[in-house]
Structures are given as C-alpha cells and as structure tokens.
Amino acid sequence: MSWTSAMTNLCCSRRCLRRTSLCIRGSDSEQKRHDSVSAPPQCGPGGWQAGSNPEQKIIKRVIGLEGDFIRTLSYKKRHVRIPDGHLWIEGDHHGHSLDSNTFGPVSLALLHGRASHIIWPPGRWQRIRARLPPNRAPLVTHEHHHDDDQ
Amino acid sequence: MITNAESDYSNSPFHQVEMIRRVLGKALGFVGYTIQYGCIAHCAFEYIGEIVVCSGPSMEPTIVNRDVVFSERMTRHLCKIQKGDIVIVKSLFDPNMNVCKRVIGLEGDKVCMSGPSNFFKTHTYVPKGHVWLEGDNLTNSTDSRSYGPVPYALIRGRVCLKLWPPDGFGILSESPTRRIVKDQDDCGSD
Numbered sequence: 001m002s003w004t005s006a007m008t009n010l011c012c013s014r015r016c017l018r019r020t021s022l023c024i025r026g027s028d029s030e031q032k033r034h035d036s037v038s039a040p041p042q043c044g045p046g047g048w049q050a051g052s053n054p055e056q057k058i059i060k061r062v063i064g065l066e067g068d069f070i071r072t073l074s075y076k077k078r079h080v081r082i083p084d085g086h087l088w089i090e091g092d093h094h095g096h097s098l099d100s101n102t103f104g105p106v107s108l109a110l111l112h113g114r115a116s117h118i119i120w121p122p123g124r125w126q127r128i129r130a131r132l133p134p135n136r137a138p139l140v141t142h143e144h145h146h147d148d149d150q
Numbered sequence: 151m152i153t154n155a156e157s158d159y160s161n162s163p164f165h166q167v168e169m170i171r172r173v174l175g176k177a178l179g180f181v182g183y184t185i186q187y188g189c190i191a192h193c194a195f196e197y198i199g200e201i202v203v204c205s206g207p208s209m210e211p212t213i214v215n216r217d218v219v220f221s222e223r224m225t226r227h228l229c230k231i232q233k234g235d236i237v238i239v240k241s242l243f244d245p246n247m248n249v250c251k252r253v254i255g256l257e258g259d260k261v262c263m264s265g266p267s268n269f270f271k272t273h274t275y276v277p278k279g280h281v282w283l284e285g286d287n288l289t290n291s292t293d294s295r296s297y298g299p300v301p302y303a304l305i306r307g308r309v310c311l312k313l314w315p316p317d318g319f320g321i322l323s324e325s326p327t328r329r330i331v332k333d334q335d336d337c338g339s340d
Contacts, residue, residue: 054302
C-alpha cells in the first residue's frame with residue numbers, strides 16, 4: 001500500500017492484477033479490462049514522446065491487455081495490436097486525457113498498482129468499479145478461453 | 151499417599167500456564183524480530199542496493215555470463231544516471247525479467263540507431279523521460295536499437311561494483327564500443 005499524488009489507495013501488485021484478471025475474475029473475462037491502474041507516463045516501442053516524468057504517476061483505466069487488437073481514438077494508427085508485456089490505458093474523460101492515445105501501449109513493468117477505492121473526499125468514498133466505457137471493448141481478444149465469446 | 155514432588159509440580163495447572171506463556175512469548179518475539187529484520191532488509195534493497203547475478207552475452211566483455219555485480223539504487227532515486235553507466239532495467243516486454251545494459255544517451259540526445267557495420271547511419275532523438283540503452287556486445291545484444299528508447303522509470307539500479315569473479319573485483323571498465331553520445335559541442339569537432 002502506498003500513497004500517490006492521486007490520493008488513491010493502491011493495494012494490488014501488477015502480478016496480482018494479472019492473476020485477478022485471469023483467475024479470480026475468470027468467470028467474467030471483461031472485468032480485467034476496466035481496472036484502473038497507475039503508471040508513470042511513457043512511450044511504448046516505436047511510440048513517441050509523452051510529457052514524461054518518472055517521478056509523476058498517472059491513473060488510467062485498462063482498455064486492452066497484451067495481444068488484444070483495439071481501435072484507437074486519436075493515436076497515429078487507427079488499429080493497434082498490443083505488444084507482449086504491454087497494456088492499453090485510457091482516461092475516462094476522452095479527449096481530455098493524456099493516455100495511450102498519445103503515447104501508445106504502456107509496459108506492464110511500469111505499473112504501480114490497481115486503484116481499488118476512492119477514500120477522499122469522504123463524500124465520494126466508494127469502490128472503483130471495473131467497467132469498460134461504451135464502444136471501447138477490444139475488437140479481438142488474445143485469450144482462447146471459452147468465456148470470451150460474449 | 152506420598153507423591154513425587156517434581157512430577158506434582160510439573161503437572162500443576164500453574165506450571166502449564168507458565169510454560170504456555172513462555173512459549174507464546176518466545177514465538178511472538180521471534181515474529182517481531184522477523185518483521186523488524188524484514189523491514190530493514192526491504193529498505194536496504196529498496197534504497198541502498200542489491201546483488202545481481204548477470205547472465206547472457208550482451209554485456210561482454212565488461213560483464214560475462216554468471217558474473218555477480220552490486221547494483222545501487224540511490225543514483226536512480228536521485229535521477230543522477232549518467233551516460234556510460236551500466237544499469238539494471240526491468241524488461242519492457244516481461245515485467246518479471248531484468249536486463250543489464252549501458253546507458254548510451256539521455257533525454258534529448260541524438261543517438262545512432264544502426265549498428266557499427268551498417269553503411270547508412272540513421273539517427274534519432276531520445277524523448278523526454280527516456281534513456282537509450284545498448285549492450286557492450288553490439289553484435290549479440292537486443293537493446294534500444296531494436297525496441298527504441300526505454301522509460302527512465304524502468305531503471306532499477308546502477309551497477310557500481312563487480313563482486314565475482316574475484317580477479318575482476320572492482321569498478322567496471324569504460325564502454326569499449328565508443329558509441330556514447332558526446333555533448334553537443336564535442337560532436338561538432340568529431
């Protein structure tokens with residue numbers, strides 16, 4: 001557990017995130033794609049510069065996992081296959097977010113944790129629900145499980 | 151009826167409670183020490199450094215297979231990584247794997263993307279918050295020349311000492327490849 005400038009309680013390691021996505025929540029294959037994660041801004045392989053500062057952390061929603069084929073919003077390529085060991089992350093406020101649409105896929109190694117709760121202000125105390133924004137589901141998912149044909 | 155005083159004493163409920171209390175105290179003390187030393191070890195590994203066993207040919211001849219090196223973390227935390235440093239970096243493609251490479255260029259530097267044997271040299275600029283990494287063994291190294299610049303946040307530590315083998319003990323040698331980007335004014339005189 002640690003505090004970040006985003007004041008978000010981070011409680012899940014990246015390994016746990018992957019496991020969460022594949023095992024614990026295995027019955028709902030979509031869930032793992034809506035986890036909010038925090039990671040320093042970076043650029044993926046072949047990506048270009050984001051306003052990156054290794055000390056700064058950003059918090060975004062996971063849209064696609066490695067191997068997924070997704071439609072981008074404003075990236076230089078219209079469709080992207082996410083490389084191995086990478087994630088596609090986007091902010092919930094489309095168009096006003098510095099996310100993978102700017103700097104491309106983000107390496108899993110940059111991940112700090114999964115945001116699970118909002119704890120401040122007290123009036124907004126809640127669990128951060130895993131949900132995918134409308135029309136942002138990956139076009140083709142990587143898994144070959146039987147539960148991804150929904 | 152005369153009973154043995156010793157056995158009478160050891161069977162008394164008071165003695166049993168006392169023994170359980172002593173065992174429990176010892177166990178709790180052990181757990182406490184374990185947590186204390188665990189915390190100290192965690193801080194040491196997080197902020198001072200760690201011992202790393204290197205494998206693979208990409209850093210030959212500076213570091214050969216199975217060499218043991220010491221990697222310190224403070225330089226990375228203070229953002230004082232310089233060109234020519236050997237760093238331990240988390241792999242871009244597998245978060246559980248670390249790689250060991252030399253920093254060739256920092257953010258804003260112009261670096262050569264092609265190998266030394268290529269006739270046509272292609273250059274690129276290292277983006278902000280990134281570093282350009284190359285192995286010392288240019289012919290047998292997968293590095294920034296194939297996957298591009300690496301985020302600074304992936305650097306885990308700077309290799310400062312070679313611990314094993316004993317005859318190689320000491321600080322590591324300078325880059326043998328002469329590919330480290332010089333400062334802009336030196337570049338013009340080359």
